[in-house]
Amino acid sequence: MTGLLADLLIGAAILALAAGTVTARSAFTATAFFIAYGLLLALAWVRLGAVDIALTEAAISAGLSGLLLLGAASRLAACPVAEERAPGPVLKALIGLCCAAVSAAVGYAILSLPEPAPSLAEEAMAHLSVTALGNPVAGVLMSYRALDTLLEAAVVVLAVIGVWSLAPAGGWGGVPGPIHPRIEQGPLALLARLLPPIGIVVAFHILWVGSYAPGGKFQAAAILAAMWLLAWLAGLATPPRISSRRLRLAISAGTGLFLAIGMFGVLAEGAFLAYPPALTKALMLAVEFALAGSIAVALALLVMGPPEPEDRA
Amino acid sequence: MNSAVSLAPTPWGLLPVLAVMLPVAGMVAALPLGARGAERLTFALLPVGLLIAIGTAAATYASGAPLVHLLGHWAPPLGLAFRADGLATAMLLTAAIVIGATALYARAEFGTPPGTPERREALSFWSLLLAVWGAINLAVVADDLFTLYVALELLTFAAMPLACLDGKRETLEAALRYLMFALLGSVLYLLGVALLYGAYGTLDIVLLAQRARAAPATVVAAALMTAGLLAKTALLPLHLWLPPAHAGAPAAASAVLSALVVKGSFVLVVRLWFGVMPGLPAPAAAQVLAALGAAAIILGSAAALAQARLKLLVAYSTVAQIGYLFLMFPLMTAAIASAEDAARAWTGGVLQAVSHAFAKAAMFLAVGLMAKGLGHDRIADLGGAGRAMPLCLLTFGLAGLSLMGVPPSGGFAAKWLLLTSAIEAGQWWWALVILGGGLLTGTYVYRVLAVALTQGNGDTAAVAEPKGQAWVALALALLSVVLGFLPLGAFGLVQIGRLDLAIGGAP
Numbered sequence: 001m002t003g004l005l006a007d008l009l010i011g012a013a014i015l016a017l018a019a020g021t022v023t024a025r026s027a028f029t030a031t032a033f034f035i036a037y038g039l040l041l042a043l044a045w046v047r048l049g050a051v052d053i054a055l056t057e058a059a060i061s062a063g064l065s066g067l068l069l070l071g072a073a074s075r076l077a078a079c080p081v082a083e084e085r086a087p088g089p090v091l092k093a094l095i096g097l098c099c100a101a102v103s104a105a106v107g108y109a110i111l112s113l114p115e116p117a118p119s120l121a122e123e124a125m126a127h128l129s130v131t132a133l134g135n136p137v138a139g140v141l142m143s144y145r146a147l148d149t150l151l152e153a154a155v156v157v158l159a160v161i162g163v164w165s166l167a168p169a170g171g172w173g174g175v176p177g178p179i180h181p182r183i184e185q186g187p188l189a190l191l192a193r194l195l196p197p198i199g200i201v202v203a204f205h206i207l208w209v210g211s212y213a214p215g216g217k218f219q220a221a222a223i224l225a226a227m228w229l230l231a232w233l234a235g236l237a238t239p240p241r242i243s244s245r246r247l248r249l250a251i252s253a254g255t256g257l258f259l260a261i262g263m264f265g266v267l268a269e270g271a272f273l274a275y276p277p278a279l280t281k282a283l284m285l286a287v288e289f290a291l292a293g294s295i296a297v298a299l300a301l302l303v304m305g306p307p308e309p310e311d312r313a
Numbered sequence: 314m315n316s317a318v319s320l321a322p323t324p325w326g327l328l329p330v331l332a333v334m335l336p337v338a339g340m341v342a343a344l345p346l347g348a349r350g351a352e353r354l355t356f357a358l359l360p361v362g363l364l365i366a367i368g369t370a371a372a373t374y375a376s377g378a379p380l381v382h383l384l385g386h387w388a389p390p391l392g393l394a395f396r397a398d399g400l401a402t403a404m405l406l407t408a409a410i411v412i413g414a415t416a417l418y419a420r421a422e423f424g425t426p427p428g429t430p431e432r433r434e435a436l437s438f439w440s441l442l443l444a445v446w447g448a449i450n451l452a453v454v455a456d457d458l459f460t461l462y463v464a465l466e467l468l469t470f471a472a473m474p475l476a477c478l479d480g481k482r483e484t485l486e487a488a489l490r491y492l493m494f495a496l497l498g499s500v501l502y503l504l505g506v507a508l509l510y511g512a513y514g515t516l517d518i519v520l521l522a523q524r525a526r527a528a529p530a531t532v533v534a535a536a537l538m539t540a541g542l543l544a545k546t547a548l549l550p551l552h553l554w555l556p557p558a559h560a561g562a563p564a565a566a567s568a569v570l571s572a573l574v575v576k577g578s579f580v581l582v583v584r585l586w587f588g589v590m591p592g593l594p595a596p597a598a599a600q601v602l603a604a605l606g607a608a609a610i611i612l613g614s615a616a617a618l619a620q621a622r623l624k625l626l627v628a629y630s631t632v633a634q635i636g637y638l639f640l641m642f643p644l645m646t647a648a649i650a651s652a653e654d655a656a657r658a659w660t661g662g663v664l665q666a667v668s669h670a671f672a673k674a675a676m677f678l679a680v681g682l683m684a685k686g687l688g689h690d691r692i693a694d695l696g697g698a699g700r701a702m703p704l705c706l707l708t709f710g711l712a713g714l715s716l717m718g719v720p721p722s723g724g725f726a727a728k729w730l731l732l733t734s735a736i737e738a739g740q741w742w743w744a745l746v747i748l749g750g751g752l753l754t755g756t757y758v759y760r761v762l763a764v765a766l767t768q769g770n771g772d773t774a775a776v777a778e779p780k781g782q783a784w785v786a787l788a789l790a791l792l793s794v795v796l797g798f799l800p801l802g803a804f805g806l807v808q809i810g811r812l813d814l815a816i817g818g819a820p
Contacts, residue, residue, distance in 0.1 A: 102501075102504075102537070105533045105536070105537075106504060106508070106533065106537075108529060108533065109508050109529050109530040109532075109533035109534065110508070110511070110530075112528065112529040112530055113508075113511045113512055113530055114512065117511050117514070118512075118513060118514025118515075119514055120390055120391055120514060120515070123390075123391050124391060127387075127391065143385060143387070144385075144387050144391045144392050144393075145392070145393055145459075146384065146385055147384045147385075147393050147460060148393070148459060148460055148463055151337070151451070151460070151463045151464075151467065152463060154337050154340065154341060154447075154467070155463065155466055155467055155470060157340065157341050157344065158340060158440075158441075158444050158467060158470050158471060159470060160344070161340075161343075161344060161436075161437065161440045161441065161444075161474070162441075162470050162471075162473065162474040164433070164436075164437070165433065165436075165437035165441070165474040165478065166474065166477070166480075166485075167433050168480065169480060172431070172432065172433040173430075173431065243431065245345060245347075248344045248345040248347075249345045251344055251345075252341045252342065252344050252345050255341045256338070256341050256342065259334065259337070259338050259341065262334070263334070265385065266327060266330075269386065270386075271322075271382065271383060271384065271385055271386045272327070272330045272334070272382065272384055272385070273384050273385040274385045274386050275385070
């Protein structure tokens with residue numbers, strides 16, 4: 001009973017925060033609502049027993065995306081641009097109607113789904129011993145659907161290229177993002193000194209347990225990126241210039257290694273991304289660690305943004 | 314009934330895997346290699362990619378069945394499969410050729426001579442070009458709806474920066490609007506994917522084809538996914554983002570965007586309608602799709618006719634030509650009784666996608682050269698361009714023939730197949746649309762040629778035509794024409810592995 005009550009409360013709060021995000025007048029308020037919304041959504045995933053998703057939701061959508069949106073909001077506040085024409089009442093009503101129709105259709109479809117839902121969970125568990133993993137989510141990510149993970153890692157590399165391609169004229173090759181003056185006092189300065197050692201240990205723990213418990217490279221990478229960003233915001237760490245060969249290698253190394261191991265599977269086992277049984281565990285660990293590092297660097301660079309013109313920096 | 318559709322791995326099944334992984338690996342390596350390295354790597358990969366595409370087509374044709382590879386030996390539903398059918402091989406070949414031609418053309422603008430510092434545009438262009446190539450190949454060979462979602466993501470995130478590569482304010486705005494439409498499309502597609510998994514416990518297209526029933530979840534999922542994919546394909550009325558995005562990009566980028574990127578999501582609509590749910594009769598919905606296509610043909614062509622700028626004219630022509638692609642849907646669903654008519658509509662649709670890719674890439678490249686040579690792309694002031702840039706104008710004219718559907722050309726074969734299929738199916742109104750669209754296309758192509766062939770006011774004498782680039786564009790235009798000379802039997806290739814044939818009509 002209390003469980004149901006808690007679920008209802010979480011659900012209502014998520015809806016209220018979503019409404020708040022949409023209706024907020026200032027970008028800052030909307031972002032604050034959005035971050036709270038992401039955290040509550042993570043809670044909802046915990047209630048559904050999907051701890052892996054909850055971790056990702058909290059780290060990526062609430063944490064890093066929130067930080068990104070805050071940065072965008074503060075930039076927009078600093079140099080206000082001409083507001084686009086707000087949609088009129090008719091258009092607003094139309095958009096509302098479309099959203100309501102989609103929600104109603106999805107709700108109807110979900111209620112009509114078969115009970116119990118057809119699921120691959122049993123099959124995923126049955127083959128888990130072959131994958132040398134103890135966590136079925138890791139099994140899906142690293143073995144059954146390893147291709148999707150590899151391609152998503154490539155999307156992360158592509159995202160960095162995409163963000164850098166938006167660099168304004170005059171800054172190519174320079175230091176990514178705005179330069180933050182060194183902060184000596186206040187909570188940020190303290191946190192930036194105190195948190196990173198702890199964060200790094202936590203990230204390694206989450207990465208290591210990922211093979212048999214909730215966790216893994218994406219969550220660990222998000223935490224590592226957050227630690228770097230903290231030091232960056234406090235002016236304690238200057239990122240390398242984007243022309244740096246080493247920085248670029250760090251971004252590509254994880255995905256590159258995964259691709260190479262995939263091709264090795266072709267030679268050794270006759271299928272792309274097939275792991276030789278004796279090497280399964282070692283190869284997966286190598287990919288997990290390399291990807292965690294590369295994704296951490298990429299995520300931090302995505303938040304920092306493209307290099308800015310040298311004269312303004 | 315399912316014996317015809319097997320997901321057992323086949324010999325040569327690795328070819329489609331390589332077709333995807335080589336460009337993706339190239340994109341990943343481009344970053345540390347730098348702009349010059351990325352350019353050289355692209356040129357090293359181009360012939361290999363073309364050979365792989367030819368090999369895939371040859372192996373598919375020889376065996377008469379799709380090439381299948383099971384990733385990591387895991388079979389669906391637990392694992393993922395690549396399945397290169399006739400449609401996929403046609404698109405692999407098209408992508409390899411268009412990407413190759415665009416790369417040759419783009420060297421002049423995005424090349425990095427030895428000893429010069431890296432430029433933002435150069436690194437971005439070569440890595441994004443490789444990303445588009447890998448993404449389009451993935452979108453046509455992947456057999457899993459979530460892997461296809463990743464393909465759409467790759468395609469969007471590669472195409473969007475290409476649209477605003479020049480960094481101007483207007484193109485950034487256009488790219489941002491494109492991103493909004495594309496993300497809305499992604500969300501709707503993903504919602505549908507989740508519903509299908511909840512209903513059937515698999516996302517593999519071949520397995521779904523055997524399991525899907527006309528349940529509420531299937532219908533809602535199909536509607537959401539179709540709407541999302543239409544936003545990405547820019548079918549009217551969701552086309553608003555396309556003209557500014559495609560017209561504002563550098564010519565080489567426009568060519569890839571118009572020729573290939575919108576075709577990726579189109580192939581997914583085809584997979585959804587004739588792969589995931591071949592047994593679900595939806596004649597009314599198919600009529601709606603084709604009606605939107607017809608509106609796109611008429612309104613898009615009329616808008617092209619009204620443009621004052623050449624690049625925007627070509628972009629609106631893409632809006633219209635996308636419309637033709639959707640005429641195959643009611644013809645396929647109506648023709649279940651007559652296998653021959655369905656086959657004709659299918660070939661017509663695929664041929665339209667391929668011939669438009671060549672013609673439109675050629676047109677954008679030629680128009681880009683003209684805009685650069687003349688210093689503007691105002692149609693009214695094109696006088697004298699015919700004398701100054703004869704190859705470019707010839708390219709524009711030949712590509713225009715294919716777009717109009719004048720024989721002999723690939724565009725003619727495509728439109729003729731659709732037209733006869735429409736008449737056979739008793740849906741003569743689509744035939745009228747095809748003829749009307751051809752007339753409108755002819756008018757806007759003629760309008761450009763007529764002005765360009767006039768004497769002009771003489772200040773075009775100093776304009777030199779870059780011969781190498783112009784020949785690349787002309788070669789693409791010739792290819793779109795030559796497609797029309799192929800005997801119809803050669804198109805048997807695109808019929809291989811059609812899921813609606815194996816399973817259709819038996820829900």
